[in-house]
Amino acid sequence: MIRVSNLVKSFGDLRAVDDLSFAVGPGEIFGLLGPNGAGKTTTISVLSTLLPADAGSASVCGHDVAAEPGAVRRRIGVVPQELALYEELTAEQNLATFGQLYGLSGPRLKSRIGELLELAELAEHARRPVKGFSGGMKRRLNIMLGLVHAPEILFLDEPTVGIDAQARSRILDLIRSMNARGLTVLYTTHYLEEAEHLCDRIGVIDHGRLAALGDKEELIRQIGEHDVVRVQVPAAALAPAAAAAAAWPDVTFADLRRGKLEIHCRDGAALLPRLQAELSAGGLGLDQLEVIRPNLESLYLKITGRALRE
């Protein structure tokens, strides 16, 4: 559905998108994960025909974004990062305006508006001016405006910025529900947990370049990260326990950190029984145990050398 090849877009000396390539399949939720300024919005702007690319190519639903912008626009829906709503108008009028711009009219438009308002749980507020809506309601309507013409692909540019956890959860549910009806989604975010839980595949983007690409498990495998096991044992046992653990297969690191024994291994859960047995044999017990699974945070730190929310 989306194919991006060696895309480049610069603003003056700044290369916002730098040789970016990826593809998104039908019905997929694809996440572009990266911090502010990574090039996510610029990528969406090029794909939605708002900005011309400097080099490379991109196509949406088989239509080149540069050569056939009209065909692309009719097939995509865009949900901008900001709340792009007419606050003076009602929810219904907002939807009707954009529906009509895409050629909908009459009963078809009315039915579509009703369907979307139901989906967004805004049917009761259809005739209220948007300026009286809560942040979460505005966010949901913001998404519905991108869907009013039933696009094949929806570009969502950080749609959950600045809202509370409950509202965010409702929006993610909404996106899953639309995806279940066959909608392909390109979702940009700098929230790791959103990307982890929502997206089928994730492209990690930094300084306009694609740093990693795959589903969550693939990404973790790509960086070769291990589980981290932290054990609190009596002080006298720390050094011998560390020496013993370092000799075990699959353990890549075993040493003292902040008064605890820290072990890096392929499978932390599998290590635990052996560790407990060794300690018991020496007449020692476990005071405290912590197993930390690798996640996208550690992946991102390893790839970019900086925290994601910087």
Add this chain to the structure above:
Amino acid sequence: MLRVLVIKDIRRWWSDRQAVIVTLLLPLMLTAVLGISFGGFGGGAPEIEAIPLALVGDPPALLREQLERALRESGLFAPVWCDSAEADRLVRKGEVRAAVLLPGDLQQLLSPERVAIGVWKDPGSVLQADIVEQILRRGLKRVQGGEAVYLAAWPADGFPATGEPDPFGDLLAGDSLAAVWRRIRDGSAEAEAARQKFEAILDHQAALIDAFDPPAVALTVVDRTGQEAKGVGPSTNMFDYILPGMGIFFLMFAAAAAAGDLHRERAGGTLRRLLVAPLGSSDLLVGKWLFAMLNGLLQLVVLFAAGRLLFRMSLGPDPLALPLAAVATSAMLASLFLPLALLTSNEKQMGSISTGVTLFMAMVGGNFINVDQMPAVLQAAGRFTPNYWANRTFNDIAVHGRGVGDILPRVAVLFGIAAVMLAVAVAIYRRRGGKAGLL
């Protein structure tokens, strides 16, 4: 597509109370203030400062005294008698607002011949000078009407003509017109009754003159810039050019606000959403232009309707002329600020520049002062402002009573400016990279 864009903007405008107030009520409020200032509602005596007025002529002492007293007692005027050279100097220096040049023999006013009275107006005080002119016109009309009534009631071959008793015989007896007037003015209850009857007939007669007779007295009005002397039609009302001037002035602000909506749409994110919709390359600009034009048209309609009802503003003799001028003016002003909206980076910047441009154009283009009464240099400069052509067109209709055929050249100029400014806006839009340039 354009229809959808325009309806969307109309809905937004209508739901924004502030915009509605600025567009419709503010011009009306200003009009009302003007009306109250100049007694336009007819609800009591106008409270304005006495207008310095020069009187030139040499009437008999009694008439001179009566005229001066009447003017002073009206509370409207502070008259001074002087010769024409002094009157010219006073008008040019702005020490009097107008000078009235009376005919050598005031009895001429009562003759059936056409009489010329000159009025020199101070171009720097156009409103007060126009008040002088208007009052003079009405006064002369009453004099003419009064003479007609007087002659009807008091035939030259003696009174009463039928030999029946005459209740006003004593009042009307005498050897001079002035003596009769004095008795009527200062007399008894019977005189008061006679006076009231006399005035009622006089008003009726004046109305008849208004309706049927050509004016027997021709006012020649000359501004003291020395550039142009022109006669003003007998039915000139100062609101005939104040109201269109004010309407165009406010319309310029409304047009700037409508064009600046591009910045508001950009800041609100809706512009990005519109740009990804399947619109034509210039639909967005043309949509904004159409909305601004309709908005301006509505503003002018409301203002002219109020002007007609409240101030008897002339809408011209040709029913098509004013609508045509209003459409052309709205089209022109709607396009005027679109290039500026595309060249500025935000609404604040746009607002500052457009306000400055509007005030400058209003001053030079004749929205505050009739262009005819401005110095020659400013008159020449005024021709380069778009609003000048709109002001001129409305003046042609409301002040000079011209029709569609007469105003067509100026209407063509207005539509021409609209087309050029719209083309410039589209060119800037394309030069800046179209949609990308708007983001």
